[in-house]
Structure formats: C-alpha cells, structure tokens
Amino acid sequence: MSTITTTAREARRDIRAGDIKGQTSGMASGFVQANLVILPKDWADDFLAFCHFNPKPCPLLGMTQPGSPTLPILGEDIDLRTDLPGYYVWENGVRVDHAHDISSYWRDDLVGFAIGCSFSFEHALMDAGIRLRHIEEGKNVAIFRTNIECSPAGRFCGPLVVSMRSMTPTDAIRAIQICSRFPNVHGAPIHFGDPEAIGIADLNTPDYGDVVEVQAGEVPVFWACGVTPQAVVQASNPPFCITHAPGSMLITDLRIHEVSLF
Amino acid sequence: MSTITTTAREARRDIRAGDIKGQTSGMASGFVQANLVILPKDWADDFLAFCHFNPKPCPLLGMTQPGSPTLPILGEDIDLRTDLPGYYVWENGVRVDHAHDISSYWRDDLVGFAIGCSFSFEHALMDAGIRLRHIEEGKNVAIFRTNIECSPAGRFCGPLVVSMRSMTPTDAIRAIQICSRFPNVHGAPIHFGDPEAIGIADLNTPDYGDVVEVQAGEVPVFWACGVTPQAVVQASNPPFCITHAPGSMLITDLRIHEVSLF
Numbered sequence: 299m300s301t302i303t304t305t306a307r308e309a310r311r312d313i314r315a316g317d318i319k320g321q322t323s324g325m326a327s328g329f330v331q332a333n334l335v336i337l338p339k340d341w342a343d344d345f346l347a348f349c350h351f352n353p354k355p356c357p358l359l360g361m362t363q364p365g366s367p368t369l370p371i372l373g374e375d376i377d378l379r380t381d382l383p384g385y386y387v388w389e390n391g392v393r394v395d396h397a398h399d400i401s402s403y404w405r406d407d408l409v410g411f412a413i414g415c416s417f418s419f420e421h422a423l424m425d426a427g428i429r430l431r432h433i434e435e436g437k438n439v440a441i442f443r444t445n446i447e448c449s450p451a452g453r454f455c456g457p458l459v460v461s462m463r464s465m466t467p468t469d470a471i472r473a474i475q476i477c478s479r480f481p482n483v484h485g486a487p488i489h490f491g492d493p494e495a496i497g498i499a500d501l502n503t504p505d506y507g508d509v510v511e512v513q514a515g516e517v518p519v520f521w522a523c524g525v526t527p528q529a530v531v532q533a534s535n536p537p538f539c540i541t542h543a544p545g546s547m548l549i550t551d552l553r554i555h556e557v558s559l560f
Numbered sequence: 561m562s563t564i565t566t567t568a569r570e571a572r573r574d575i576r577a578g579d580i581k582g583q584t585s586g587m588a589s590g591f592v593q594a595n596l597v598i599l600p601k602d603w604a605d606d607f608l609a610f611c612h613f614n615p616k617p618c619p620l621l622g623m624t625q626p627g628s629p630t631l632p633i634l635g636e637d638i639d640l641r642t643d644l645p646g647y648y649v650w651e652n653g654v655r656v657d658h659a660h661d662i663s664s665y666w667r668d669d670l671v672g673f674a675i676g677c678s679f680s681f682e683h684a685l686m687d688a689g690i691r692l693r694h695i696e697e698g699k700n701v702a703i704f705r706t707n708i709e710c711s712p713a714g715r716f717c718g719p720l721v722v723s724m725r726s727m728t729p730t731d732a733i734r735a736i737q738i739c740s741r742f743p744n745v746h747g748a749p750i751h752f753g754d755p756e757a758i759g760i761a762d763l764n765t766p767d768y769g770d771v772v773e774v775q776a777g778e779v780p781v782f783w784a785c786g787v788t789p790q791a792v793v794q795a796s797n798p799p800f801c802i803t804h805a806p807g808s809m810l811i812t813d814l815r816i817h818e819v820s821l822f
Contacts, residue, residue, distance in 0.1 A: 495777060
C-alpha cells in the first residue's frame with residue numbers, strides 16, 4: 299500500500315525539490331489533484347470552450363493569467379513550472395519532451411489550465427472500504443483512448459480518454475454513488491463492463507499508465523480522464539502545448555470534501 | 561407503452577371496484593407504490609425488527625393498528641382488504657389462495673405493513689430517458705430469489721429477493737444515481753451483471769413476475785425487492801399471513817419526489 303499521508307503543500311515541496319518524479323496516485327490523502335494543460339494565449343479561448351462543453355473529461359478548476367505560472371486559488375505557493383513530477387511537451391501535436399521541470403520552456407503568452415483528476419476521489423472510495431488495486435500495487439491507473447468523440451470546440455476535437463478501475467459490482471454501485479458527489483474531479487463513471495462497447499480492444503494494453511488486472515468477479519469501471527486533452531492535442535495540432543505526464547499530477551490545497559456537490 | 565396517467569386515489573378506486581386485477585407497474589405516474597405484508601399481532605414485532613435490519617428489501621413506509629385495515633398516512637381512504645389488485649394468502653408458509661379481496665380473511669389481530677416498492681421510481685427513471693422494457697411491453701418485472709441471506713430477526717429469516725431491469729451501462733449508471741435518492745423504495749441496485757454471482761441460474765425463469773429480455777449491449781440490474789417477505793414467510797412459517805401478489809401493489813398518495821432523500 300503506497301498511500302503517503304502528507305499535506306498537499308508538503309507533497310509539492312518534495313516534488314519541486316526533485317524527490318518525486320513518478321505518479322502521484324495515493325499521495326496527499328484527501329487533497330484534490332489536477333491535470334495540467336498549458337497553451338499559448340491565442341489557443342486558450344478555444345480550450346476554455348472545449349472544457350466548458352466537455353465537463354466530464356475536463357472539469358476546469360482554475361486558469362492562470364497569461365504568462366503567469368501561479369494559481370493561488372489552488373495553492374498560494376503553486377508554480378506550474380516546477381510543482382508536477384512530470385510534464386510532456388508537445389509541438390504541432392507531437393510529443394517532443396518528457397521533462398520534470400518546464401522553466402526553460404516558459405513563455406510570456408502561456409496560459410495554464412488545471413483540470414480535476416480522479417485521483418482526488420480515490421481516498422473517498424478507500425474510506426468506503428473499496429480496494430483500489432493500482433494503489434495497493436503502487437501503480438498508475440490504466441488509461442485508454444475510447445471511440446467516443448468529445449464535443450468539438452473551436453479548433454479542438456478528439457477522442458474521450460478514460461481511466462479504468464476494477465472492482466466488484468457491489469463496490470461499483472457504491473463508487474458511482476460516491477463519485478456522483480464530485481463532478482469537478484470527473485464525477486460518476488461513464489461506462490462499466492464490456493470495454494469493446496467504448497472502443498477499447500484490450501485491457502492489457504493501456505494507451506497511458508500501467509496495466510492493472512481485472513480479477514474474477516470484478517468489472518472494469520471507466521471514468522472520463524483528464525488525459526483527454528493530450529489525445530485532443532494530438533488530434534488538433536496546436537503549435538505548442540505542455541501537459542502533465544499521465545499520472546504525474548498537480549496536488550492542490552483544495553480538499554476533496556470542500557468540492558463535493560452535497 | 562402501458563403507462564396509465566391517473567392519480568393514486570383514482571387507481572385505488574378502480575382496483576377496489578374490481579376493474580384491475582393484474583400488476584400495477586406503470587400506473588399512477590409519480591405516486592409511491594407499496595408491497596403489503598399482513599401478520600397476526602404476535603408475529604408483528606418480529607417482522608418490524610426484520611424490516612428494521614433489512615432496509616434495502618423492506619423499507620417500511622407504514623404500519624396499521626392491530627385489527628385496522630386503514631393506513632391514513634399513506635392515503636385517507638385506503639382499505640388494505642380491497643385496494644390491491646391481488647393478494648396471496650399463506651398458512652404455515654404455504655400459499656393457500658390468490659385473492660382479489662381479502663375481506664373474508666380479515667381478523668381483529670392482523671397488523672398490516674406497507675413496504676416501499678421499486679415501481680415508485682420507474683417514472684423517475686423514464687423521466688430521465690431510461691427505457692424500461694417491462695413497462696413498454698405491459699409486463700410485470702422479472703423477480704428472482706438470490707443466494708444472499710437477509711439479516712435474521714426474531715423468527716424471521718430467508719433469502720433476499722430482487723427485481724431485474726435490463727439497460728445499457730450508461731443508463732445503469734444514471735439509474736444508480738437517481739435511485740440513490742429514494743432509499744425508502746429500495747434505493748440503489750444491489751448488483752448488476754453476472755446473475756450467477758448472486759445465485760440466479762437463469763434469467764429466463766424468474767421466480768415471480770414475467771420474463772423480460774436482456775438485449776445485446778445491456779446488463780441486468782438487480783434491485784432489492786419487497787417480495788422478499790414472501791420468501792421469508794415460506795422459510796419462517798408464520799401460521800397465517802397475507803401479502804400482495806407480486807406486481808399487484810398498494811398505490812399510495814405519497815408522491816415519489818416527496819420521499820426523495822435530496
């Protein structure tokens with residue numbers, strides 16, 4: 299069990315110091331984690347529209363001023379250039395770097411978007427006695443591209459990406475109830491059961507993240523995922539973009555129970 | 561589509577007049593329907609305890625005074641002897657009659673229990689665009705005994721009985737959300753998917769109700785059912801008991817949105 303009990307601020311400090319370079323699932327129990335998308339200002343309005351019309355994969359928690367790497371509403375000391383364990387850098391829809399610090403890439407016209415991440419509700423699920431195999435095994439979740447198209451907005455379009463957690467139907471019903479309270483970290487799942495029904499050919503070859511086993515008596519449960527913008531960037535070819543590396547999230551000072559719907 | 565839009569009071573009047581003798585699914589849109597259990601007073605305390613410790617199958621909405629067939633908190637004019645389209649009469653756990661009026665069986669020591677029925681939330685599901693095949697086909701739901709044991713209480717014990725509705729995973733997720741708001745008409749499902757996981761060998765041979773097809777791309781979804789007391793009566797052998805006939809419910813004046821949790 300790799301759950302690390304720290305505050306969000308302590309976790310960010312360790313990440314900023316370079317002590318953590320992997321995935322953040324299970325870290326900073328009870329704090330909201332966020333996906334990151336950074337785009338040049340002339341693409342930012344289109345992306346804001348994309349988030350608005352795709353709230354399941356892209357629940358927008360915060361947005362920076364152009365050129366500013368800070369996001370004080372999510373944490374007073376946050377610096378988006380250093381506070382995530384891993385980043386992907388994209389040019390014209392092609393990944394050109396996997397970095398752990400993006401200070402050298404920073405520009406005055408960049409706008410950062412923080413998008414709620416499903417890691418945020420994992421502790422709420424575990425508090426309800428639901429076992430999460432990827433956390434128990436110290437892995438990232440398994441993440442898949444689907445055949446479901448997002449609602450296009452401006453120059454952005456592309457497929458919905460989902461994270462998968464495997465559990466019994468009884469636990470899945472409880473997870474649906476619990477996650478319904480947290481729409482701004484993806485909320486309820488979008489599918490369970492047959493992976494092919496949403497265009498996933500093989501659960502053992504995730505498009506991102508790690509392979510996580512589905513055991514007998516369990517069903518795979520699929521949540522809309524904040525890696526969706528990365529598939530959208532690949533489909534939409536903005537000249538420049540930086541995202542988090544899948545599983546390497548921004549840990550915010552928001553507490554999950556602060557953002558519950560009820 | 562056999563949905564009949566009437567008020568609860570009009571539906572009870574038609575049933576009392578003997579014009580309706582079958583099942584009540586789809587009738588009196590938006591009103592809470594109830595399962596019925598009638599027991600001699602010396603068995604009633606045990607049954608109250610059974611309801612308390614089995615709230616999923618037996619969410620108790622109301623209970624009569626001994627000897628009284630009225631239940632004014634659920635409807636001013638309710639007479640439990642005449643207001644359901646069908647009744648089963650049980651002696652020592654064996655069914656001895658299927659009646660449409662139980663006036664001749666009434667005794668001064670009988671206590672009636674009204675237990676929330678899943679028919680109550682079906683209109684909330686249909687209002688959300690979820691199609692219910694048994695209603696579209698004018699059938700009763702399919703009802704099955706499971707291998708899940710209820711919590712025993714006093715002299716009562718027996719298996720959990722479930723109703724089945726078939727739908728896509730997307731609709732099942734929405735149904736779980738909607739039904740979670742209505743715990744006193746069985747609330748969220750208790751299982752979906754593999755019937756054998758809860759001891760159901762064949763979906764085409766329901767123990768009560770009608771056969772309802774599960775089509776390609778759908779999963780069977782199982783709700784705790786108020787027919788459970790009938791399986792419990794068969795297992796626990798009270799000397800005398802009257803229940804509703806499966807699917808032939810008491811239609812109450814409560815509106816489903818009056819009893820929603822939130």
